Amino acid sequence: MSQQCSIQTAQRTCDAIVLPLVIYGKGFWSQLMFTLHAESMYIDPSVTLCTCFQQARVLPKNYQHILALAFAIKEINENPRILVNLTLGFNIYDSYDDARRTYQATMLLLSGKEKLIPNYLCDIQNKLIGIIGGLQSQTSMNIATVLDIYKIPQLIYGAATVMNTKTPGLFFYQMVPQxxxxxxxxxxxxxxxxxxxxxxxxxxxxxxxxxxxxxxxxxxxxxxxxxxxxxxxxxxxxxxxxxxxxxxxxxxxxxxxxxxxxxxxxxxxxxxxxxxxxxxxxxxxxxxxxxxxxxxxxxTQMExxxxxxxxxxxxxxxxxxxxxxxxSNHLPGFTSFIELRKPFDTKTDGFLRNFWQQTFECIFPNNEEKDYGNICTGEEKLNSINGAVFETRMTGHSYSVYNAVYALAHAVCSQSSIRLKHRTKADTERDKPWNQHLWQLHHLLKGVSFNNSVGDEVFFNHNGELVxxxxxxxxxxxxxxxxxxxxxxxxxxxxxxxxxxxxxxxxxxxxxxxNQAQPLSVCTESCLPGSSKQVKEGEPFCCYDCVPCPEGKISEQKDLSDCKKCSEREYPSKNRDFCISKAITFLSFEDPMGFSLTCLALFFSLITALVLRTFLKHHNTPIVKANNRGLTYTLLFSLLLSFLCALLFIGQPQKMTCLLRQTAFSISYSVSVSCVLAKTITVVLAFMATKPGSGIRKWMGKRLTNSIALCCSLIQTAICTMWLASSPPFPDVDMHSVTEEVVLECNEGSVVMFYCVLGYMGFLATVSFTVAFLARKLPDSFNEAKFITFSMLVFCSVWFSFIPTYQSTKGKYMVMAEIFSILASSAGLLGCIFFPKCFIIILKPEQNNRDQIMRSQKY
Missing domain, CATH: 3.40.50.2300 (Response regulator)
Known part of the structure; x- marks a missing residue:
């Protein structure tokens, strides 16, 4: 430390503020510290920048920090509205980026004399009130360690990370955001x-x-x-x-x-x-x-x-x-302030010549040196310098120095105002210890808030950090x-x-x-929509593989960690990158298959009605009267209802159609099969009754056959009644069976009851088929068993194939399978039993007589 500089104007001295700045000096990096003076005065304020180091080499760009300090002080001293009857000046100290020298410089400025006397304030007229520094937090912390003893505030314009974590009790204010x-x-x-x-x-x-x-x-x-x-x-x-x-x-x-x-x-x-x-x-x-x-x-620490x-x-x-x-904001006055500086004005700026020589790579000649090299003329232009070396526009750190000086000036101004309000206690105030005034300055700094010369608001938060x-x-x-x-x-x-x-x-x-394209910096290229990220084992989570979304899931954006399911009313697209709304579907009358089945059901209903009309028209003929004429009419009527029941399965499911479709069909079809069973039993009993000594003749008659048909039908009716009472069918929406469709259907309610109904019909058909098969070789003149056997064979074949088909199909195709089974089985009964008789009645009427039947002609 070569020298301490102080400003004295008209026999007035000032309190001090210190600002460390980085320079390129004897070490690779060094730190400058400035002291600022403030005291009562009655003449125009003035400021000078004095030489504190001889033969110091300044890092050119950081010289701007020094100029920012000088410019701020110049503005404040020329503005009587900020400090009335006060002026500012400063001293400069160097830490040389060395902790020991930093402590020495700090103790020296506290003593107030060139000769260091620790813990003594020798120059009572120059009282230190604050410090501005430093660019590096380690230097600021070393300074703060000493200043904390005297409660002197420090305004830091560089990084303060270390100070925030290691020394939370120190009195410092950050001129940088948190x-x-x-x-x-x-x-x-x-x-x-x-x-x-x-x-x-x-x-x-x-x-x-x-x-x-x-x-x-x-x-x-x-x-x-x-x-x-x-x-x-x-x-x-x-x-x-x-x-x-x-x-x-x-x-x-x-x-x-x-x-x-x-x-x-x-x-x-x-x-x-x-x-x-x-x-x-x-x-x-x-x-x-x-x-x-x-x-x-x-x-932000870097420039x-x-x-x-x-x-x-x-x-x-x-x-x-x-x-x-x-x-930072542009200060036009600062640029002019810099450009007016001339290297020959060393009285007010001892750094300028060294700065000039390093910046323009020239030297100022002296009497001792003969080989001057590139001579500095002093007419070089600062605005022509490479900005990486020096800028005439104020940068961020310099702007923080500028605001720090103003913050301290406003705090001093507030302190002066308080003193004026209590002028009657002037003597008492004059006797107060120095550190009591510093405590008051701390309080004022915490609440300082102002707009600087370019309109930027400056104030601190509760942690002393610039907002x-x-x-x-x-x-x-x-x-x-x-x-x-x-x-x-x-x-x-x-x-x-x-x-x-x-x-x-x-x-x-x-x-x-x-090539002016936005750079990409990822470990793995983005996973496109339709795929998700799968982290590679043993590598950071940013390194991953892209795997396609599983079936039923999608990813709509890039780089998703997981695929998501579509809602119940949507299904994934082919590429699994978005959801598509499902189409609402049911077997409608307008659907091609629905229309075809409707026509088929109506056609068979018409055929059945014509057969019934034919039998009614020829009800007295032997072929109609044979094998219980009333039972034949009941069978035809039940088959007619069965064909018409198929229409209940077509169209949008409603509450009533859902209740009727299964029960109406099962009851009507059970009546049909019961009538076939009764006919089969009648054939067997009729053959047995013809044997000499048989007692079965007394059981023959309409009562037996009607009882068989009625009892078998009532059992099915009872099962359907239990079904409707316990868990009846109802309209439902199937979201899952068909991927791309929302199927409107009738929910069977109780699946057990549904299969009980089908099972009972299967039981009746099996019994009828068995009895008819055993009676197929009886004489033809009394025998319908052969035709019943064929009809039951068709019935059983249809319904046994229906069960696996029904289980394997989905949506409206399940309904189509059931309608087809109803029509096919009913048509089998109609064709196998009644086609041969209609053929004789209509085309061979001469054979429709008792004699032909008794002669055992084969039809």
């Missing part, structure tokens, strides 16, 4: 572009470790995986140059070899210097500057700060990078090594989590490697 806002903003950016496979580079320090602890679980929870996580050691001495080159080669190999196209870089302000070495190392090793393009996402000798290095690697920056958003910047580098920063979006701390990021992706310029 760290969590940036983390959520990065996540929102990744999710917006679908980048789920990324690399991560962090500096090997406490801030980097804290960043890892925060984002790894946060990103993983939201579906982002890490292809590579690397830590970059800090190269902070000239002796580590060779190690830095080796490190650059290692990082280059890892990053460029990764399949991730997006790299999140969390570093310090100087990290871009290290990043630019990647391309330089590639050129040294391969003889080419062509490096695989990546999308670099950089954090595009390059060393002067890097100005001509290629920038293809970081062209198109995205970064989160502290919100402000972040800008998302796209960095575009030209072939002449100049660059442009384009604001493409912002992060709003007040917005909900799903709207925290606003982005205009149409103005983004991507790295030339991607």
């Amino acid at each position: 760290e969590g806002l940036q983390e959520r903003g990065i996540l929102a950016l990744l999710l917006h572009f679908g980048w789920t496979w990324i690399g991560l580079l962090v500096m090997e320090n406490d801030n980097g470790e804290r960043f890892l602890q925060n984002i790894v679980p946060l990103f993983s929870k939201n579906g982002v995986c890490f292809a590579v996580i690397e830590r970059i050691p800090k190269c902070n001495t000239e002796g580590m140059i060779s190690e830095c080159f080796e490190l650059g080669s290692k990082v280059k190999a890892i990053i460029m070899g990764s399949r991730a196209n997006v790299i999140v870089l969390y570093g310090e302000s100087y990290s871009v210097v290290m990043l630019r070495f990647l391309e330089y190392v590639s050129q040294l090793e391969d003889g080419t500057s062509k490096v695989k393009g990546k999308v670099w996402i950089m954090t 595009f700060t390059s060393l002067a000798f890097q100005r001509t290095w290629d920038t293809d690697l970081i062209h198109g990078a995205l970064s989160f920056m502290l919100h 402000a958003g972040l800008d998302v910047i796209n960095w575009i580098f030209a072939k002449n090594h100049s660059f442009h920063r384009i604001k493409i979006g912002s992060v709003d701390p007040q917005a909900s989590s799903d709207k925290i990021l606003t982005l205009n992706e149409n103005v983004i310029t991507w790295n030339r490697w991607f």
Whole structure:
């Protein structure tokens, strides 16, 4: 530490505020600290920037932080509405990026003299009231450790992650938004572009470790995986140059070899210097500057700060990078303030000559040196400098310095107002200890709120963090090594989590490697609709296989973890990528099959009616009278009803049709089969009665046959009554039997009762078939058994085949199978029993007489 500078104007001294800034000095990196003075005065305020270090080499771009401080003080001192009867000035201290020197500088500014006397305030007229610093959180923490003893507030314009976690009781205020806002903003950016496979580079320090602890679980929870996580050691001495080159080669190999196209870089302000070495190392090793393009996402701590000798290095690697920056606004007065600076004015700015020489790569001659090289003329233009080396427009960190000075000025202004309101206690106030005034200043800083010169509101939350958003910047580098920063979006701390990021992706310029197409950074290509992700065993969850959705399920979007079922009224498309509404279907009269079956049922009904009319017309003929004429009429009428019952199965199911269709058919058909059974038994008894001495003749007659038909029919009626009483059929909707249809049907209610009805009809048919088969060889003149055998054979064949057919079909085809079985079995009875008789009655009437029958002619 070479010298402390203080401002004295008209025999007035000021209290102090300190601001550390990064410079390129004796070590690889150093820290500057500024002290600011404020006290009562009665003349126009003035400010000067004094030389505190001799032969210090300033990192050109960070010199802007110094100028931002000076510009802010100049504006405040020239504005009488902020500090009435007060002026501001500052001193500068250097930490040299060394903890011991940082503590020494802090103790020195507390003593108030060049000679350090710990815990003594030698210069009672220069009372320190606050500190602004630093760019790196470790330096700020070292300062805060000492300042906490005296309760002196510190306004930090750089990262404060370490301070938040290690020293929660320190008195400091962050001129940057909370760290969590940036983390959520990065996540929102990744999710917006679908980048789920990324690399991560962090500096090997406490801030980097804290960043890892925060984002790894946060990103993983939201579906982002890490292809590579690397830590970059800090190269902070000239002796580590060779190690830095080796490190650059290692990082280059890892990053460029990764399949991730997006790299999140969390570093310090100087990290871009290290990043630019990647391309330089590639050129040294391969003889080419062509490096695989990546999308670099950089954090707020970083600025595009390059060393002067890097100005001509290629920038293809970081062209198109995205970064989160502290919100800043253009201050026209600041640009003019910078452009008016001349290198010969060393009295007010001791850094300017060194800055000028490094920026323009020239020297100012002196008497001792003969070989001057490139001579500085002093007419060089600052606005012609490469922006990576120095910018005339205020950047994010400089804007934070600017706002920090104003925040402290407003707090001092409020403190002065309070003193004026209690002027009667002036003597008492003058006797109060120094730290009591600092406690009051703390309270005022917590509640400070103002709009700066460009209208941005500045205030702190309850944690002492600046409430402000972040800008998302796209960095575009030209072939002449100049660059442009384009604001493409912002992060709003007040917005909900799903709207925290606003982005205009149409103005983004991507790295030339991607040919201006939006980069893709995923471990596995997206799974198209119709498929789902299946995580590969032993690999991150972002690496997966795409498997087709199983039958009955769909996926409508890309990269779904699981397929979903369609609703009951929908079915999957062929590609299983969307649901299609099912068609409502039933066997209608307009349906081709429904119309055909209707015509067939009506046709057989008409035939049956004609047969019945024929028999009624020839009711006195022998062939009609044979084998119980009344039973024949009952059989024909029941067959007519059976054919008509088939019509109940066609059309949209209603409550009444569902109740009638099964019961009406089963009862009418049971009557038919009962009549056939009665006829069969009558044939057998008639043959047995013709034997001499037979006692069966007394059982012969209509009473027996009618009793058989009636009893068998009543049993079926009783079964149907029980069915309707316990669980009757009802209209229902079948969503599942047919994939593409919603089938309107009649639910049988009780399946057991349904099969009981069919089973009973089958039992009657089996008995009739058995009896008729045994009587088939009886003399023809008394025998219908042969025709009954054929009719029962048809009946049994139809209904035995109906059961498996009914079980294997679905939807309206089940109804069609039942209708077809009804028509086929009824037609079998009608044709086998009555066709031979109708043939004789109509076409062979001469054979329809008793003599022909008694002669045992065969018909």
